[in-house]
Amino acid sequence: HAPALKENNYKQISIRGIPLLENVEEVKKVFNRHLHFTIVKDRDVATDHDYYESIAYTVRDHLVSRWIRTNQYHFETDQKRVYYLSLEYHMGRALSNCMINLGIENSVDEALYEMGLNIEELEELESEAALGNGGLGRLAACYLDSMATLGLSAYGYGLRYDYGIFAQKIEDGYQKEYPENWLRYACPWEISRPEFLVPVQYYGKVIDDKDGKKKWVEYITVHAMPYDSPIPGYNNNVVNTLRLWSAKASEKFNFALFNSGDYIRAVAEQSSSEDITRVLYPNDDFDEGKILRLKQEYFLVSASVQDIIARYKRSKINLKADQQVDFTNFPDKAAIQLNDTHPALSVVELMRLLIDVENLGWDQAFDITKRTIAFTNHTLLPEALEKWPIDMFQKLLPRHFQLITDINAHHLDIVQKKWPEDKERMKRMTIIDDEAKKVNMGYLSVVGSHAVNGVAQMHSDLLKSTIMKDFYELNPEKFQNKTNGITPRRWLLICNPDLADLITTKIGEGWITDLAQLKQLRDYVDDEQFIRDIQRVKFENKERLSKFLKKNFNVNINPNSMFDVQVKRLHEYKRQLLNCLRVITVYNRIKANPDKDVIQRTIIFGGKAAPGYKTAKLIIKLICNVARTVSEDPVIGDRLRVVFLENYGVSLAEKIIPAVDLSEQISLAGLEASGTSNMKMMLNGGLTIGTMDGANVEICEEVGKDNIFTFGLTYKEVDELREKGYNAKDYYEHNAELKQAIEQIRDGVFSPEDPNLFSDIVKSLLESDEKFMLLADYEEYMKAHERVEQLYKDGTEWTKKCILNIAAAGKFSSDRAIREYAKDIWNVTPTDKKLPSPDAGRP
Ligand code: GPW
Numbered sequence: 001h002a003p004a005l006k007e008n009n010y011k012q013i014s015i016r017g018i019p020l021l022e023n024v025e026e027v028k029k030v031f032n033r034h035l036h037f038t039i040v041k042d043r044d045v046a047t048d049h050d051y052y053e054s055i056a057y058t059v060r061d062h063l064v065s066r067w068i069r070t071n072q073y074h075f076e077t078d079q080k081r082v083y084y085l086s087l088e089y090h091m092g093r094a095l096s097n098c099m100i101n102l103g104i105e106n107s108v109d110e111a112l113y114e115m116g117l118n119i120e121e122l123e124e125l126e127s128e129a130a131l132g133n134g135g136l137g138r139l140a141a142c143y144l145d146s147m148a149t150l151g152l153s154a155y156g157y158g159l160r161y162d163y164g165i166f167a168q169k170i171e172d173g174y175q176k177e178y179p180e181n182w183l184r185y186a187c188p189w190e191i192s193r194p195e196f197l198v199p200v201q202y203y204g205k206v207i208d209d210k211d212g213k214k215k216w217v218e219y220i221t222v223h224a225m226p227y228d229s230p231i232p233g234y235n236n237n238v239v240n241t242l243r244l245w246s247a248k249a250s251e252k253f254n255f256a257l258f259n260s261g262d263y264i265r266a267v268a269e270q271s272s273s274e275d276i277t278r279v280l281y282p283n284d285d286f287d288e289g290k291i292l293r294l295k296q297e298y299f300l301v302s303a304s305v306q307d308i309i310a311r312y313k314r315s316k317i318n319l320k321a322d323q324q325v326d327f328t329n330f331p332d333k334a335a336i337q338l339n340d341t342h343p344a345l346s347v348v349e350l351m352r353l354l355i356d357v358e359n360l361g362w363d364q365a366f367d368i369t370k371r372t373i374a375f376t377n378h379t380l381l382p383e384a385l386e387k388w389p390i391d392m393f394q395k396l397l398p399r400h401f402q403l404i405t406d407i408n409a410h411h412l413d414i415v416q417k418k419w420p421e422d423k424e425r426m427k428r429m430t431i432i433d434d435e436a437k438k439v440n441m442g443y444l445s446v447v448g449s450h451a452v453n454g455v456a457q458m459h460s461d462l463l464k465s466t467i468m469k470d471f472y473e474l475n476p477e478k479f480q481n482k483t484n485g486i487t488p489r490r491w492l493l494i495c496n497p498d499l500a501d502l503i504t505t506k507i508g509e510g511w512i513t514d515l516a517q518l519k520q521l522r523d524y525v526d527d528e529q530f531i532r533d534i535q536r537v538k539f540e541n542k543e544r545l546s547k548f549l550k551k552n553f554n555v556n557i558n559p560n561s562m563f564d565v566q567v568k569r570l571h572e573y574k575r576q577l578l579n580c581l582r583v584i585t586v587y588n589r590i591k592a593n594p595d596k597d598v599i600q601r602t603i604i605f606g607g608k609a610a611p612g613y614k615t616a617k618l619i620i621k622l623i624c625n626v627a628r629t630v631s632e633d634p635v636i637g638d639r640l641r642v643v644f645l646e647n648y649g650v651s652l653a654e655k656i657i658p659a660v661d662l663s664e665q666i667s668l669a670g671l672e673a674s675g676t677s678n679m680k681m682m683l684n685g686g687l688t689i690g691t692m693d694g695a696n697v698e699i700c701e702e703v704g705k706d707n708i709f710t711f712g713l714t715y716k717e718v719d720e721l722r723e724k725g726y727n728a729k730d731y732y733e734h735n736a737e738l739k740q741a742i743e744q745i746r747d748g749v750f751s752p753e754d755p756n757l758f759s760d761i762v763k764s765l766l767e768s769d770e771k772f773m774l775l776a777d778y779e780e781y782m783k784a785h786e787r788v789e790q791l792y793k794d795g796t797e798w799t800k801k802c803i804l805n806i807a808a809a810g811k812f813s814s815d816r817a818i819r820e821y822a823k824d825i826w827n828v829t830p831t832d833k834k835l836p837s838p839d840a841g842r843p
Contacts, residue, residue, distance in 0.1 A: 023104070027111035030058045049185065051117055052095075052125040056188040059098050059108065060230075065838035066102075067230050067239035073835055074153045078316040080332060080828050082147065082154040083308055085346060086140040086339035087300060088280070089158045089242065090132030090165075092490070092650030094189045094229075095123055097145075100494050101232040127182045128651050129189075129229075130164040131244075133284040133608075134569040135484075135676045136378050138650065139455075139814075140339055142676075145487040146818040148233035148240040149513060150830035157304035159296060160190075160227045160244035163279040168608045168647045173624030177282075177611050190227045190244070197248065198224045198303045202295065206398050214356065216399040222273045223248040224303035234489055234513055237835035245303045247276035283610045284569040285384045291392055298397060301345040308334055309353055327360060331371035335826040338375045338449070341386045341441035347373055347448030348400045351407070356399070362406065374451040374825045376482070377442070378673050380459070380467055381573065387438035404439060408432050411447045415474065429470050446471045446478070451825045453480040456674035456695040458715065480824055483698055484674040485817035488515050491680045496658035498537045499684065503806070506530065513832065515813035522807045531799045538685060538802070541658040548655055555643055561600035562792055565681070566664035567648050567656060570609035570616040573671040577619050577761070578774045579605070579664055580626060582781060583642055584741040587630055594635050599792050602641045604656070606648035615760070620644065622758055625750040653677075658684050662788060665690030666781065668772045670715040672696075679812035685802040689784055691777065695812070703808040707801045711784035712777040721776065728766045731775035738778050742766070 034057040035041055039050045046054075074081070099105040112119045132138060140156065147154035166177040204219030224245040231240040249270030257266035276295050281288065312318065312333055318325050336346055347369055354365035379385075394401040408431040419425050431443045446452050446468060454460030460481035464472040472479050493500045493512055503511060507520040524530040542559035549555040557563075566579050583603055590598065605623050609616035627642035645652065663681035665672075665688055672694040682688060682699055689709040690696040700708050713721065732739055746762045748755025764770055791798050810816075822828045 023107035024111045024114065027058060027104075027107050028115060030061055031055060031111065031115070034058055048122065049125050052122045053185070053188060055108065055112065055117075055119075055122060056095055056126070059095060059102070059104070060188055062102055062104060063098060063230050063232060063239055066232070066237050066835070067241075069237070069835065069838055070239045071241075075316065077153075078333075079153045080826070081308075081311070081334050082152050082822075082826050082828060083304065083334060083336045084140065084143060084147070084154065084156045084339065085300065085304055085336060085343040086137070086156065086158050087297065087342040088132035088137030088339070089129070089140050089144070089156060089244075090134075090137035090650055091129040091141045091229075091242075092654070093123065093126045093128055095126050096494055097490060098230070098232055100489060101145075101149075101234045103235055127180075127185065127187075128164075128649060129182060129187075130180065130649050131158065131161050131280055133165060133280070133282060135674070136284075136340060139484055139676060141650075142485065142487040142490070142814040143818060144231045144240065144242060145234075145489060146485070146814040148231045148238050149236065149487075149489075150815060150818055150822070151233065151236060151238055151833060151835075152240075152818070152822065152828055152830060154240050156231065156240075156242040157300065157307075158242065158244050159277050159280075159300050160246040161277055161280045162246075165280055165608065165649065166282055166611070170620070170624060170644060170646050173621045173628070175609055175617050175620050179279075190229050192246075193226045193228060196226050196307075198226070198245075198306050199250065200224050200299050200302045202298070202396055204398060206402060214399065214402065216356070220273075221250040222276060222299070223250050224299060226303075226307070235834070236832070237837055243304075243307070245277065245300060247274045247299060249273045282608070283612075285379050285381050285571060285573075286610060286613070287384055287386045288612075289386075289388070291396065294388060294392065294396060297342055298345050298349075298400075301343050301349050304343075305336075305346055305349045305353060308336070309358075325358070327354060327358060327364075327368055330368050332827075334372055335828065336373045337821070337825070338373065338445060340376060340378045341445050344375070344386070344441040344445040344448075345397075345400065347444055348397075348403045348407070351403050352399055355403075366407070366410070369448055370450050373449045374453070375445040375449040376453050376455065377445075377459075377463055377468075378455055380462060380673065381671065385467070386441040387433075387436070388441065390432065390434075390437045390439060393439050401439075404431060404444065407444070407447060418474065425470060429474075442467070443471070446475075450478060451480055452478050453482045453825070454673065455482065455484045456698060457481050457483060458670075458692075458697050459673040459694060462670060462715070482817055482820050482825075483695060483811070484676050484679070485812050485814035486676055486679045486683070487814045488512060488683065490654070491657065492683050495654040496537075496541065496684050498540060499534075499658065499806075502530075502533050502537055511810075513815065515815065516810035518810045519807050521803055525800050525803050525807075531796060531803070534685065534803060535795065535799050538659070538661070542661075545655055545659040549643075549645070553646060555645075557602045557604075557641055557643060558600060558638055561602045561638070561641065562661045563602050563604060563659055564662040564664065565604045565606075565656060565660045565686070566666070567604065567606040567645070567653065568675075568677050570607045570613070570620060572615060572619075572772050573667055575666050575668060575772055575774060575777075576605060576607070576623065577765075578666055578777065578781060579603070580619070580623050581738065581741050581774070581778060582785060583623075583626055583630075583640075584744060585737050585782060586640060586785075587626075587633075587636070588737065588740060588744075590639055591633075591635055598639055599789055600639055602643065604643055604645060606645035606652065606656070608648065615764070618758065618761060622745065622750065622761060625757075629750050653680070657681055657686075660684060660686035661792075662686060663688045663690070665693070665696050666712070666777075667691060667693045668777070669693045669713055669718050671772075679809065682805050683809040683812065685806050687788075687798070687801055687805060689781075689788060698811065699808075702811050703805050707804045707808075709784045709788055711780040713773065718773065721773065725768065726770070726773050726776060727768050728770050728773075728775045729768070731778065732766060735775075735779055737782070738775060 034054040041050050144156045163179050167180040169176045199221045201219035209215040225248045227244045229242045313325050350369045351365050354360040454463045511517040546557050546559045624644050630642050657680045660681045663686040665678045669691050674695040691712040692714050745758045751757040
């Protein structure tokens, strides 16, 4: 195995700090030491992966003293801590992120170069921590980055799945799922803490104790083992912690079996309790209602809340000897943020620990709980709202069911006092629905929190007027908006270094931590050199992506064509199928008018479908078949190319997003809570074609309606149309091109080997209750694309709009979002102060 040699000697000249030679020598020394002592190899036998690990350990060394120092600092200052609880963290790779945030990328680059190694190739060998599905998990990762960058004393809590999101392969146009063993190689970015195991209990029953207290007995215990990963802030010497829990069987797990002498079986069955953190549920915006998922949710919640209480007890204010710990100040020392309802059991677990273990009274416990916890909702889709069957819930968590019953009684009592005659309202607002026999986790989250927020203005407004209307009327003061954001570090500085450098030459590097400064770029919108530079950077990014796709997937695309991109999870509400109908129409138009001058387009799709989501998987197959038909048609030439990229995730996104010309954001209005790929593409100079949905509305506000291609029904129009009756056939009959496209799918034009393959898709498109109203937006979508085409023909005018989009992207920084959470929900204060570097004394 030969080392990855430097391929091209070109080094980026970066204005972000020239490395000191000592640093380069130091990097080499530490690198060699790790190859020798940690990896135990010499260069005759070392593989590229060994080199990757050596460099990862080298970078980690640079991080650990800052990490330890940050913890000391948090202890000393004893500021209020923020706890972000999420079932998903889609972190992506750590190496380049750590190097950039620590400011050592230049010396590491240089050192590797001198040793004849290629950093970009080595970076590719890191397996991705893909412990998330889509936007929700990636949002959690962006927020950790911003919380560290803003100097908050913040912790992420999650689960360490052995298997994150599956690897997607496309075989004969069909999605196939493969397990992704991201832990095959030891991960240099995590430290296990077996000395801090936390017990988590399941099943059993509740009895009345002698002293009149409730006692949970005969439960089984599974241990939660913490694994800590570093979260470096940008250039501030802060390194926060992401703590992920892994299930470990307790020795007592099969006590009965051990005692009966069946030693082998007892040991073998330990693994079943360790299954709790085996695998991430691969559903996005969908609740499957499986008991294993409930076990996972409780596992995260119980281990984390116990850990949070333990940290409070040994924090400075509580260390005064032999004094009973006072929980009155708990909400001033801890904020718990729930990333959707998945960790909603936190409400009940905190109640249980305060009442049963810490001996607080019910009213005080509930007051503390509400003041500590806040809840973020990420969807209005009914199929995503978690409702657990009472039977399942009660059996697995008997004490929690009792406590929810108490909370519900307390809550309904308040409702009744406010609306004494309104029986219907009581029925609508109950947390425990006795008719449906379900526990409503969304309602529990609202009742147990002091703040509830949506993730874009429109979504937050809809929350108040639709699914949470009654709760809004009860507690209007709880409801807020926190429009999502993305971290400008990963999504510009790291993934698009040439654009980052170009921006920095114009406005300095302040934008990296204050993205609003991008608006200064408006001064250069008519600067011809700047326009050419922006065009060159975009073209080079497209070339780089083309080469990467050629090399890794044997896909040929032309960097001179427009890159028109829709990458996101496959979901009917996101309407990849509408895009597909458009592609078919573009194809038909070229066929009908082969001599007409049209712009060259590459239409790129990418995204995973949940393994059990049949329709989504069939849509992938259709897109792949259309792509095949187009590429095999000699008439088409290089005017149209359609590709479906395999295994879209954070790492692939980092390559695609810098190369996007046109960003497809075409969900039916009212259904995409926010969207975040819309923000990533805008920040990288992609123009948006989109509906008035989620954060698209705010993108339009920020950039101005002349600099975005909006189309389609507004939410209000969707509502009215649904009211009056959507009739798909009307649109079908009245638009010849639409009719033709659907007939071609129906007649097997794209599946001659099996003409009926897509009949379910055709059938559902034409149903009058088709939920996503694809046909209603088709015509306007086509017209919007004609406007896109017009503009694209004028390269300069197009690029000016790209510049205006970049300049207007400042609002969509996760730093801005976290500042708002800090101020309006957590009551903590961000700082841009740098911690002293580790060579200074202990704080
Ligand atoms: F259903 N989102 C997601 F709300 O990626 F929980 N997975 C999910 O399971 C859910 C939401 C859930 C997404 C939203 O669909 C997207 O619009 C939003 O931008 C993102 O969460 C982050 O807020």
